[in-house]
Amino acid sequence: METNMTTGRPMGLIFRFTVPLFLGNAFQQIYNMADSMIVGKFVSANALAAVGSTGTIMFLVLGIAIGLTTGFSVMTSQYYGAGNSQGVHYSVTNGILMSIVFTLFLTAVSLFSMPGLLRLMNTPEDIFDDALRYISIICAGTVAIMFYNLFAAYLRAIGNSKTPLFFLVFSAILNILLDLLFIVSFHMGVAGAALATVAAQGLSAVLCAIYIYRHVDALRPDKTDWHFVGTCAAKQLSIGIPMALETGITASGTLIMQAALNIYGTLSIAGSTAAYKVINFLSQGLYSLGQTMASYAGQNFGSGKIERIWSGTKAAMVLVIIYSLSAAGLGVVFLPHLISLFFSGDVSLAEVLPWAKIAHHECALFYPFLGAIFVYRNTLQGCGFSVQAMAMGVFELGARICMALLSMHIHSYPLAIGADPSAWLAAGTLGYILYRYLLGNKHKSVVQGDGEG
Secondary structure (H helix, E strand, C coil): CCCCCCCHHHHHHHHHHHHHHHHHHHHHHHHHHHHHHHHHHHHHHHHHHHHHHCCCHHHHHHHHHHHHHHHHHHHHHHHHHCCCCHHHHHHHHHHHHHHHHHHHHHHHHHHHHHHHHHHCCCCCCCHHHHHHHHHHHHHHHHHHHHHHHHHHHHHHCCCCCCCHHHHHHHHHHHHHHHHHHHHCCCHHHHHHHHHHHHHHHHHHHHHHHHHHHCHHHHHHCCHHHCCCCCHHHHHHHHHHHHHHHHHHHHHEEEEHHHHHHHCCHHHHHHHHHHHHHHHHCHHHHHHHHHHHHHHHHHHHHHCCCCHHHHHHHHHHHHHHHHHHHHHHHHHHHHHHHHHHHCCCCCCCCCCCCCCHHHHHHHCCCCCCHHHHHHHHHHHHHCCHHHHHHHHHHHHHHHHHHHHHHHHHHCCHHHHHHCHHHHHHHHHHHHHHEEEEEEHHHEEEEHHHHHCCC
């Protein structure tokens, strides 16, 4: 099930590799949506708002975990593309050992800082306790988030996007069943939703590790490989830490944006929460294309095929445009029906739908720029330019902060929502400029080197 991405037509190769990733990520969003739907239906609209108010914090924790693990796997992808099996083994063991250290650190810091962070974000008092309870359980389960994403990233690095799909589907179904058990049968409220999420992803991580050990020789190290290799670890950290920091920088902007949204009250939080669940689901195709480009660029960069990276990126952006138009159209048509899934009959949809429409419609217009962020950032990171790609996160942060602060100053909900689109526009444009400059220079050096040889 491994895929060599250094040969074959880029468009078809990228599309086929992306489809399983998209299905897997869509299922992941489905079980995230299931949390919110079941909480909204069987607990209360306030409970839904509590879960939604922590979404940006979850993004911060999850984003740092994904940034680190994806960064650790970039070297795996490059070693695999270069045919260096020993390098692949070292990258696997070093990544696991470093993930253990970072997991302990992230868990401790997040649990300690959570009450103060929720206060800083203007979390309303009527949902504060539920919000703290939910996010604390999620943070305590950081180990599940970290290691599922690490093992899935390793599989993608060698061109296997189908196996992570299987484990995500399994995790999604299990999460929904556990939601129903903990929330509906045991009446555990938001704590049940958080426990279901952690348990489902934790079991998926264990099963993914077992699969790799039994069936994927390329990723199975020998006993003698289980030690830190300084050169390999340094390269992985030089990529993983900037990727995590970039996500952290981006997430800091979303925290400020959430603080701006929180001042409009529980109904606005509930409406925007439901809308963002739909937006996140519809944007998974763009995110999946980015994941594909990290593996595609990593393998081709490792084998010195810069021209194929250029061709692949062009193909990916064509797919971004097609997908963005389709996703935006579907969202506009079906949004009222999808929003109704999140609320019980005692909640007036007429009160929450206007908030949700503003959030969805503004963001849908800027899907192509969000897709550009994923494609160019992951391409740069796959080629090892993770430090330079951090500039995109800085641009996102700046745009979000400016728009969020302006919205709070003039008390405008549409401007608060506009923090996301403005960030996508700024970072997507910068990503294209960085890509043209960095990969263009690399391409020139390769061509000149060939000419001189």
